[in-house]
Amino acid sequence: MLKHEVVVVGAGLAGQRAALAAVEAGRDVALFSKIHPLRSHSGAAQGGINAAVGKEDSVDTHIYDTVKGSDYLGDQDAIEFFCREAGPTVVQMEHFGTIFNRGADGSLARRPFGGAGFPRTIYAADRTGLALLQALWERLGTERFALYDEWDLTSLIVRDGRVQGIVAFDRRKGDFAQIGAKAVVMATGPFGRVYGRTTNAHSCTGDGVAAAYAVGAALKDMEFVQFHPTALVESGILITEGARGEGGILKNALGERFMGKYAPHVFDLASRDVVSRAIVTEVLEGRGFPGGYVHLELMHLGKEKVESRLHEICDFARNFAGIDPVTQPIPVFPAQHYMMGGIGTDIHGATSLPGLFAAGEAACVSIHGANRLGGNSLLETLVFGKEAGIAAAAYAASAPAPVLAEGDLDVATAPIRAWSNRTDGEDPSALRTEMQRVMDQYVGIYRNEADLLEGVRRIRELKKRLTQIRVVDRSKVYNVNLTDALEVGHMLHLAEVIVVGAYARTESRGAHARRDYPARDDARWMKHTLAVRGADGPQLSYSPVAYTRWEPKERVY
């Protein structure tokens, strides 16, 4: 039976950084991922990584911007820690070999980003995530650890009240295995594929978050879903905020630069929730282009700037929309982009379950609160990936060896094998498509009680159909049909938590916008939502927000 001291699930930036920290602490580390680490969704991050390293900027301003951006739901102690770590984290990644853009004096170049008081987003053209992912993978490659790539996580093993390993599925060989571990770090990223219109990769199905939820870990603030203002209309492919950071502007069908109405001070560089709602409002009030979208204009920036600073964007627009951003406006509309919620952790990645740690987008510390600022997510993966790796290594150093029973594997995988043994039933992709329609329609940017109630009802119906799906493909090798089934099983539970949390929160805060409760309600709702799995769905409770120095104010950009 396979055993390691620390098992990290997910090999994007957070997982790799956790693995590196645990290896440096002297532990025997295994890194599991359902795709090769260099194919992780971290690599799709475009715009940059925040660090207040400029002379005119300050860590305090970064903290304030993040607190304000979070609509005062972020924990201020965690945000202070996070922003103080930013400078050293970026410098370390530079030392690991990241190729960042530079200023004329040879220092790290910075660009302005939404919701930030100063240009503090350090970048590598418009592929910052890829640049960081390559450098970290190359650095990690100099260490000894076990890589299990193209393994799907199916569940967590909990015995005697603590996590003792994982059950996973080797895609290339088609076998299930139990892997014993003294500590497990979940870094499986987001679950944006619960939505149909999303910038997320197909792999973003929240396997680790769902597995943690299934064994009793508390999920935090799941109703807060970020919609990125600028995604290509048809495909939902991301057009970076860096496009507006470089001077790009949004216009409606009347040719108006409409952001002035919604953010009189910073126009197009308001926080993402503000810009997304502005675009939806323009379209709903009849000022969108036919089919429902607005234009992102880059033409005035000039060919040289657009092609050098926004090279990938040019490729995306040309290849996926048939638009040349040098000469034509890009048709854009918001799409699901980021999950503020996730497995609840402290600043060291510890969850409510002994032996289980989490980091990155799979986790919720919470530093993003109700709305994340652009440039803070890449930073989060590295700062808290490292913390979780250190904490998991320390925990593993004194934890007893895992005790696994051979027979448990059969029990754990019986429901999955049942899908393959059925002779009739639905394909998992049918359930997935329906779930995505429900989430797009009823749990989008603007929400209300009737829609959310309908959403809960429909998601629960789909959950019932989960046992009735059929995996037609009987092959042992690279059975994507089985992966589809595992993923939709994970996602349906997470979709339910999102809708139930959104229904319960009768206020508007950050990315959670209720038409029927349009105001923020600090007296009743300045608190985190915690969801624990019960017999009939999530059981909600609430926990206080941590304060240090910043009193809640009205949020104006």
Next chain:
Amino acid sequence: MSEGTVKATFDIYRFEPGVDSAPRYDRYVLDLPPHTPVLTALLKIRAEVDPSLSVRYSCRSAICGSCAMQINSKSRLACEAAIGPELARDGRIVIEPMRNQPVLRDLVVDQESFWRNYGKIQPHLILDPRHPMPEGRENPMTPAEVDRFKETPRCIACAACYSACPAVEADPEFPGPMALAKLYRFVVDPRDQGHQDRLVRIQTEGLWLCLRCHLCTEACPKDVRPSERIRDLKEMAIAAQGATEHGSKHAVGFKDNIRDRGLLNEMKLARQTMGVVGTVGQLPQGLKIWRKKPEILRAPHVIEGQEQVEKIYEALDDHKTPEDLP
């Protein structure tokens, strides 16, 4: 943004080694808008027709490098290749797994050799304790130094170049275009302390196996231009160590031949590349060539206007482009 649909015929390679006795092609016909990416079509086939079709994919926006495959005999990313132009040119879309990597199943290949070859070039900064990183701050790097990386940071390791490369097919020891482009990225990195060792090592570890066919550059979906970086590596390797290998001796000999005479002297080039003893070993091959092309043994001469050739060389040495020449 609406447009009509076209009838799209897909012939898709299906094979599970050890289970199927031979590969087959399954035909699927779908009505789709012409700008539909091939990957979208494959996912529609999986969802609506045959869930057992095996494909590797993730981001659908040409950044994760998962879905490279052969589309009408070209190595491409399925998420980026629109069906319209393929249908217009070939009438149908034949989809096969990448080449130079064993098929795991259907369109999914085993990338073990690809990753192993990438690992061989030491893909990480080589550090020297005598040159420590600056404490608490970044290494300074000028924009001009960043420009030296050229397009190599754009590489997404999709292996389309590896699939297209005839040198990989001929010699499994050849690291492949992606690995060499990656090596270039480290050689030009001012933070790396292993430049010289890297250049010396690669001279005997595959650099000169590149055939200069540029199929990698043609296949690369991110415009990384591996063949151009391989050319740069060859120049840097000769500058660092001189011509020590057959490949580099051949390149230098070729260059000198043309400068001195304006045409190739195959006999002399063989001697320059392999030495007298090595050339003797090539006699049977030489005889075969002589039978078809007896003029190779004719006394070498200098072409008319050789001084013009020399001027071209001088201009190139001054890094002038052809447009600068009189």
